[in-house]
Amino acid sequence: MDTKLRQIIYETLSEVFETMYFTFLEPLFETPAQEELAAADGYYEASITFQGGKSGCLRFYLPQSLARGITVNFLGVDEVDVNEAQILDTVKETANMAVGSLLGRIDPDGTMKLGLPQSRVASAFSSADLLAKPGLFLFNTEHGLLWVVYEEGA
Amino acid sequence: MAFNILVADDSETMRAVVKKTVEMSGVPIGTFHEAANGKEALAILENNWVDVILSDINMPEMGGMDLLRAVAASEDYKRIPLIFITTESSEARMEEAKKLGVAGYIKKPFVPETIKTILYEVLARAYEHRLAADMPPQGGESGDMDF
Numbered sequence: 001m002d003t004k005l006r007q008i009i010y011e012t013l014s015e016v017f018e019t020m021y022f023t024f025l026e027p028l029f030e031t032p033a034q035e036e037l038a039a040a041d042g043y044y045e046a047s048i049t050f051q052g053g054k055s056g057c058l059r060f061y062l063p064q065s066l067a068r069g070i071t072v073n074f075l076g077v078d079e080v081d082v083n084e085a086q087i088l089d090t091v092k093e094t095a096n097m098a099v100g101s102l103l104g105r106i107d108p109d110g111t112m113k114l115g116l117p118q119s120r121v122a123s124a125f126s127s128a129d130l131l132a133k134p135g136l137f138l139f140n141t142e143h144g145l146l147w148v149v150y151e152e153g154a
Numbered sequence: 155m156a157f158n159i160l161v162a163d164d165s166e167t168m169r170a171v172v173k174k175t176v177e178m179s180g181v182p183i184g185t186f187h188e189a190a191n192g193k194e195a196l197a198i199l200e201n202n203w204v205d206v207i208l209s210d211i212n213m214p215e216m217g218g219m220d221l222l223r224a225v226a227a228s229e230d231y232k233r234i235p236l237i238f239i240t241t242e243s244s245e246a247r248m249e250e251a252k253k254l255g256v257a258g259y260i261k262k263p264f265v266p267e268t269i270k271t272i273l274y275e276v277l278a279r280a281y282e283h284r285l286a287a288d289m290p291p292q293g294g295e296s297g298d299m300d301f
Contacts, residue, residue: 019263075170086167093165096212097262100241104261110246114212116164 001135001150005106009137009150012102016094017141021070025139025146032138036145037127041065043147044087045122046095050103052112056152058099060091061122061130066143067091092119155284156184157277158202162195162209162221163239172208172239172269179270181277192216196224199231206257206277208269211240211247219251226255235276239264 010027017023041064049057062070064087071082071090095117103112127147130136135150159176161169169188177183187202189195193216195207207225211218218238225231235257243261251259257280258272 016263019265071167075167076174089165089167093168096165097241100212100262101243104241104243108245110242110244110250114242116212116214 001152006137008105009102009148012105013098013137013139013146013148016098016101017070017146020094020097021073023066023070023073023141023143025141028138028140028145031131032140032145037131043122043125044091044119045125046091046117046119048095048099048117049115050099050112051115053107054112054152056150058095058102059149059151060095060098061125061147061149062091062094063144063146066141066146069143070094088119088121092117095119156182157205157281157284158184158187160187160189160195160198160202160204160207162189162192162207162213162218164190164210164213166190168210168239175266175269176208176273178266179273181273190214192218192221192224195221199225199234204234205281206273207234207236208239208260208273209236211238211242219254222251222254222256233280235280237272237276239269 014025017025043061043063044067046060047057067087067090068079068082071087072079074090075082075086096114100114103114130147130149133149135152137148137150139146139148161172163169163172173186185202187198187204189198191213195209198204209218209221218240222236225234225236237258237260238251238256239260239262241262248259257276260268260272
């Protein structure tokens with residue numbers, strides 16, 4: 001993946017998380033220590049495809065604490081008032097906003113089309129599998145690591 | 155008098171956030187209708203008076219562009235201003251929406267102030283007489299409104 005696209009992805013994701021969720025992303029360029037890779041409380045996964053000049057998919061893996069945190073901030077409610085349906089919806093909307101914004105930046109002519117976002121509990125999350133992927137982006141947040149995988153031609 | 159607002163977005167949380175933002179903007183709201191796609195939005199329009207539509211573009215079953223086409227083609231609905239609140243921000247898509255008569259375009263991610271500003275601009279264009287009568291005085295809870 002070229003450096004410019006990588007930079008645009010970093011900027012786009014940061015804008016979405018900061019503007020909508022008041023959550024700051026710190027890009028990580030080196031693999032963190034093993035103990036930092038495991039989230040005790042499991043992960044949510046969101047994905048969205050795009051087709052056109054370039055085709056592919058972006059997958060987002062959020063620790064449950066991060067997913068809950070952004071949902072609380074997004075809705076402006078207390079943590080106890082957030083349910084799992086709202087968390088899954090927020091995670092899904094995150095993928096939609098991030099990739100929609102990304103396409104707006106890399107495809108001003110609008111030749112690429114977004115698919116419909118999906119979200120679920122990531123029951124088979126494997127940090128080892130994700131670390132082997134070439135399109136991996138890792139971010140540190142106050143609620144743990146955010147994993148994003150860019151898959152071209154998916 | 156107040157404005158009846160219809161929000162079409164397949165994300166329930168996004169609809170809740172838009173509703174909260176509109177409430178905080180100071181616009182007098184009558185009924186706040188919610189639809190999960192364009193089809194549901196049209197069904198609401200069939201049975202209810204709506205003053206402004208805030209719609210996403212990327213929705214299942216019937217997207218925002220098709221909703222805009224249906225609204226623009228209808229003698230009954232073409233008076234209703236439609237504002238897109240969407241991630242789809244390519245110039246080509248905005249141009250297409252403009253040609254179809256979209257009243258405003260808000261790009262996600264957004265800050266609440268953007269919704270407030272564009273909603274006021276659109277409402278002022280479409281219903282200036284009603285806004286003048288309905289709005290709370292400057293310096294009140296609704297804050298600084300410059301239109």
